Amino acid sequence: MIDGIETVEYGFESSAHKILPGAADYRCAVHDSDIKSGFSFYTDCGTITENVQIKDISVEENRVFNYSIMRPAGSRSAKKVIFFFHGFNEKDWKKYLPWAEALCKNTGRSIVLFPMAFHMQRAPKNWSDKREMFKLSGNRKKRYPNIVNSSLSNVAISMRLHSMPQRFVWSGLQTYYDVIQLITECREGRHPYIEKDFEFDIFAYSIGGFLSMILKLTDHRNYFSDSKVCMFCGGATFNRFSPVSKFILDSEANVALYSFLVEHVDRIMQKDKLLDHYINGDHPEGKVLHSMLDYHKMRDFRESLLKKYEDQFYAVTLKKDTVIPTVEVINTLKGAGRDISIRVDELDFDREYTHENPFPSAGSSGKQTDKDMELVFKKVSDFYNEY
Numbered sequence: 601m602i603d604g605i606e607t608v609e610y611g612f613e614s615s616a617h618k619i620l621p622g623a624a625d626y627r628c629a630v631h632d633s634d635i636k637s638g639f640s641f642y643t644d645c646g647t648i649t650e651n652v653q654i655k656d657i658s659v660e661e662n663r664v665f666n667y668s669i670m671r672p673a674g675s676r677s678a679k680k681v682i683f684f685f686h687g688f689n690e691k692d693w694k695k696y697l698p699w700a701e702a703l704c705k706n707t708g709r710s711i712v713l714f715p716m717a718f719h720m721q722r723a724p725k726n727w728s729d730k731r732e733m734f735k736l737s738g739n740r741k742k743r744y745p746n747i748v749n750s751s752l753s754n755v756a757i758s759m760r761l762h763s764m765p766q767r768f769v770w771s772g773l774q775t776y777y778d779v780i781q782l783i784t785e786c787r788e789g790r791h792p793y794i795e796k797d798f799e800f801d802i803f804a805y806s807i808g809g810f811l812s813m814i815l816k817l818t819d820h821r822n823y824f825s826d827s828k829v830c831m832f833c834g835g836a837t838f839n840r841f842s843p844v845s846k847f848i849l850d851s852e853a854n855v856a857l858y859s860f861l862v863e864h865v866d867r868i869m870q871k872d873k874l875l876d877h878y879i880n881g882d883h884p885e886g887k888v889l890h891s892m893l894d895y896h897k898m899r900d901f902r903e904s905l906l907k908k909y910e911d912q913f914y915a916v917t918l919k920k921d922t923v924i925p926t927v928e929v930i931n932t933l934k935g936a937g938r939d940i941s942i943r944v945d946e947l948d949f950d951r952e953y954t955h956e957n958p959f960p961s962a963g964s965s966g967k968q969t970d971k972d973m974e975l976v977f978k979k980v981s982d983f984y985n986e987y
Contacts, residue, residue: 605704606673608793609666614717616777617663619878620770622655626874631882635874651726652736652756653763656770662722668693669793670700671710678710678793681800682984683779685808687833687956689757689848690719691728695957696805699977703803706981710793711803714779716811717771718757727756740850748851749844758853765860766868766875769889773878776814776885783823801828801984806924806955809834809915810892816912817905818885828912830980833924833955835915835944837895837902838862840928847956848923861893895931903935910941914983916976919948923955945979947972 619626626635656662671678684700686693693713700711715722726732733752740750740759750758761767782791789796804812809831816824839862843849849857860868869876879886888905891898906913915933917926926946933942949958949972951965959973 603701603705604673605670605701607668607670609668610792611664611666612778612782613664614662614774614778615781616774617657619774619777619874620656620662620717621764621767622657628877631877633877635877637874651724651732652759654724656718656767659718659722659724661724662718662774665715665722667715667721668713669710670697670704670713671793672704672708675710676793677795679795679798680707680709681712681794681798682707682709683712683714683800683802683812685714685802685804685811686716686720687806687808688719688843689754691723693720695959698959698973699803699805702973702977703981703984706977707984709801709984712782712800714782716808717774717778718760718767723756740852744852746851749846750850750852751846753847754845754849754853758850761849762853762856765857766872768857768861769875769879772811772814772889773885775811776818776889779811779815780820780823787823799826801830803830803832803980804834805832806834809924810838813892814885814888816909817888817902820885826912828914828984829909830983831913831915831929832976832980833916833918833921833958834929835913835917836924836928836932838893840895840924840931842923842925845923845956865890865893895928899936902932903940906933906935906942907940913942914980915942915944916979917944917946918953918955918958919946920953921955947976 624637626637627633628635682703684696686696696713700713704711730752733755736759737750737752737755740755741747785791786794786798787796802812802815812829812831813835816827816829819825839858844851844854869880879890891902913933915929917929919926926944930944933944934940951968953960959969
């Protein structure tokens with residue numbers, strides 16, 4: 601327990617893991633239809649026998665896991681919560697705990713720290729084995745001599761997305777369905793702590809903003825109609841990210857992902873019936889996801905939804921952020937005609953920082969860093985506390 605705040609873990613079993621790569625046949629329960637798999641495990645970038653190239657559908661840690669709720673100490677139930685979504689290629693919650701604590705203190709709400717598919721506690725532990733990942737990164741650099749920013753921190757996710765870029769879509773959709781599943785369980789009174797008539801908002805950092813926009817704009821069963829969404833260092837379409845970093849993706853994975861999701865996804869869906877069903881078919885969440893891939897495609901559709909919820913979005917960006925720059929967040933959230941009234945606040949700190957680490961714990965500017973973090977989360981909390 602820290603300063604009147606306690607953290608409790610709850611178990612979760614994902615019902616949506618069945619859409620992941622690795623099966624021969626798939627079934628869409630929504631449409632009561634069977635779909636043949638279009639997947640083939642590509643082996644040029646890593647074989648199925650390597651410990652990072654296992655079949656996604658078989659990763660037990662991703663299917664059954666615990667998530668945490670940070671809450672005011674002694675509270676027996678929660679009527680208001682904030683869902684907290686993290687960034688890309690994250691392996692533990694350490695850097696986020698002070699953020700969640702600030703939100704909990706400033707709003708009095710419980711914070712649900714929910715991990716994305718194949719991230720945090722949902723990834724096999726060996727993907728974080730420094731010795732093993734260093735070896736894989738060395739082999740990857742030999743295979744691709746011109747590779748940029750391959751590291752032990754990003755080699756597992758880079759190999760997986762390089763060999764099968766569609767994993768981005770499937771793990772994203774699984775996470776989307778997992779959040780819906782959790783909300784539904786709460787609404788049905790099956791959560792031991794969250795009340796069935798609870799209200800919730802969303803805080804999302806980096807790629808978490810991508811997920812939060814799909815959730816909000818799809819508004820499944822009107823679950824999200826009254827929810828506010830605050831994005832920190834996020835809010836742009838996928839093709840306006842620059843994720844090549846030792847802590848996010850290497851250059852080879854980024855090229856493969858961009859080629860698949862932006863340049864060729866429409867042609868790929870003509871061959872991949874499963875992908876076509878979820879993205880081009882009668883799945884609203886797939887349509888919204890599709891509209892978030894390329895800034896220029898489906899712009900009218902995307903911007904009409906953003907306009908509808910313009911009072912419920914807020915973004916805080918950082919001037920020196922080169923991964924998701926402020927201008928790209930503004931382009932997406934305010935629209936090409938700048939006729940969407942979503943508030944975007946750009947901040948800058950008088951010290952060194954990066955997108956991946958906006959509040960570094962090491963260095964000589966500790967007090968200033970604390971003040972900067974207080975400023976950010978005061979702005980965020982004020983947004984939630986507005987009525």
